[in-house]
Amino acid sequence: MDKPRTHKNVVIIGAGMAGLTAALYAGRMNFSVLVLENGIVGGQIANATGIENYPGFTKVSGSELIGNLQAQAENFGAVIDEFDPIQKVRLNATPKIIETDENIYEADVVIIATGMTRRRLPLAESGKYENKGVHYCELCDGHMYQDKTIAVVGGGNAAVDAANFLTKYAKRLYLIHRSQLRADEVSRQRLKENDKAEILLDTEIEALHGDGRLESIDVLNKATGETSTLSVDGIFVNIGVEPNTALFAEELGIGGGRILAGEDCRTKIPGVFAAGDIREKEIRQLTTAASDGTTAALLAEKYINGLKGGNPSW
Numbered sequence: 001m002d003k004p005r006t007h008k009n010v011v012i013i014g015a016g017m018a019g020l021t022a023a024l025y026a027g028r029m030n031f032s033v034l035v036l037e038n039g040i041v042g043g044q045i046a047n048a049t050g051i052e053n054y055p056g057f058t059k060v061s062g063s064e065l066i067g068n069l070q071a072q073a074e075n076f077g078a079v080i081d082e083f084d085p086i087q088k089v090r091l092n093a094t095p096k097i098i099e100t101d102e103n104i105y106e107a108d109v110v111i112i113a114t115g116m117t118r119r120r121l122p123l124a125e126s127g128k129y130e131n132k133g134v135h136y137c138e139l140c141d142g143h144m145y146q147d148k149t150i151a152v153v154g155g156g157n158a159a160v161d162a163a164n165f166l167t168k169y170a171k172r173l174y175l176i177h178r179s180q181l182r183a184d185e186v187s188r189q190r191l192k193e194n195d196k197a198e199i200l201l202d203t204e205i206e207a208l209h210g211d212g213r214l215e216s217i218d219v220l221n222k223a224t225g226e227t228s229t230l231s232v233d234g235i236f237v238n239i240g241v242e243p244n245t246a247l248f249a250e251e252l253g254i255g256g257g258r259i260l261a262g263e264d265c266r267t268k269i270p271g272v273f274a275a276g277d278i279r280e281k282e283i284r285q286l287t288t289a290a291s292d293g294t295t296a297a298l299l300a301e302k303y304i305n306g307l308k309g310g311n312p313s314w
């Protein structure tokens with residue numbers, strides 16, 4: 001059976017801070033707005049417990065901030081769909097085409113706000129244990145490891161903060177990093193002072209073992225050349241993030257980085273904007289993501305008005 005075909009003024013890909021802000025602004029302009037999300041609404045910040053630098057809030061959780069923003073966007077008519085993954089897009093077409101599992105959407109404007117996701121552990125067998133001992137979200141899955149042995153992989157602030165957080169569940173925690181820690185002194189010191197934690201530096205995971213679920217890992221001490229086996233119930237990987245560009249890489253000519261677009265969020269394809277962490281820029285924060293969402297939606301209006309008048313400016 002043919003998929004239903006629907007026209008939208010604005011299709012936004014990704015429901016993080018940037019995408020939801022764009023949805024709020026575009027909805028307020030009376031455009032038909034669809035937001036497609038293939039993970040959890042809120043993106044990177046969805047599970048954060050205490051955000052202390054979002055203007056207007058002394059301290060707010062990610063779920064409260066995002067919950068309010070989602071309600072605000074929906075109040076102005078934006079539709080958020082989390083259950084219909086995108087198969088492919090044709091951004092150079094007129095109108096632009098977004099084909100999902102169940103629908104074909106035509107759009108005047110596409111706003112790409114797909115942000116970043118955590119880099120996967122570079123071991124062939126890691127996919128086999130994903131969510132069966134190998135995890136990428138301590139805030140989502142940490143509670144499963146009450147009184148268990150956990151390893152955190154990584155050496156930056158995010159990894160050390162994750163390790164500090166997970167000590168509240170773990171009976172024993174290893175922080176494993178291939179070189180020296182880059183995290184700030186306060187976080188490092190906190191972990192060092194925790195009796196449950198052991199920090200293994202110059203150490204790499206070489207193999208994962210387990211019958212269906214992760215049971216142990218082989219680690220190589222690069223200083224001594226010795227390999228040993230650690231019994232662990234779970235590992236949390238925090239070795240950096242990667243931009244979510246796979247869907248657009250070909251049409252936008254993206255090598256491995258983020259999408260090239262200026263402060264006006266315009267990409268090289270007319271009617272296609274990039275907003276938030278997915279855009280190549282120096283500062284990536286909630287406020288800059290919200291700013292990009294605003295800019296993209298307001299300039300989308302200009303573009304759509306131009307289309308109506310037969311004279312789209314770009």
Ligand SMILES: Cc1cc2nc3c(=O)[nH]c(=O)nc-3n(C[C@H](O)[C@H](O)[C@H](O)COP(=O)(O)OP(=O)(O)OC[C@H]3O[C@@H](n4cnc5c(N)ncnc54)[C@H](O)[C@@H]3O)c2cc1C
Pocket residue numbers: 013014015016017018019036037038039040041042043044045048050051052053054086113114115116117158244247275276277278284285286287289
């Ligand atoms: C642990 C952590 C703590 C942070 N704390 C702070 C803080 O305190 N203050 C601050 O200002 N910033 C903080 N940041 C940074 C901030 O979270 C980001 O700058 C901001 O969330 C970026 O928003 P975004 O909308 O651009 O991207 P994201 O939040 O990454 O959202 C992108 C969304 O797009 C979705 N998506 C991806 N690909 C697809 C696809 N193909 N189809 C559909 N949907 C897709 C994703 O699932 C996600 O929901 C923190 C980041 C992290 C990781």
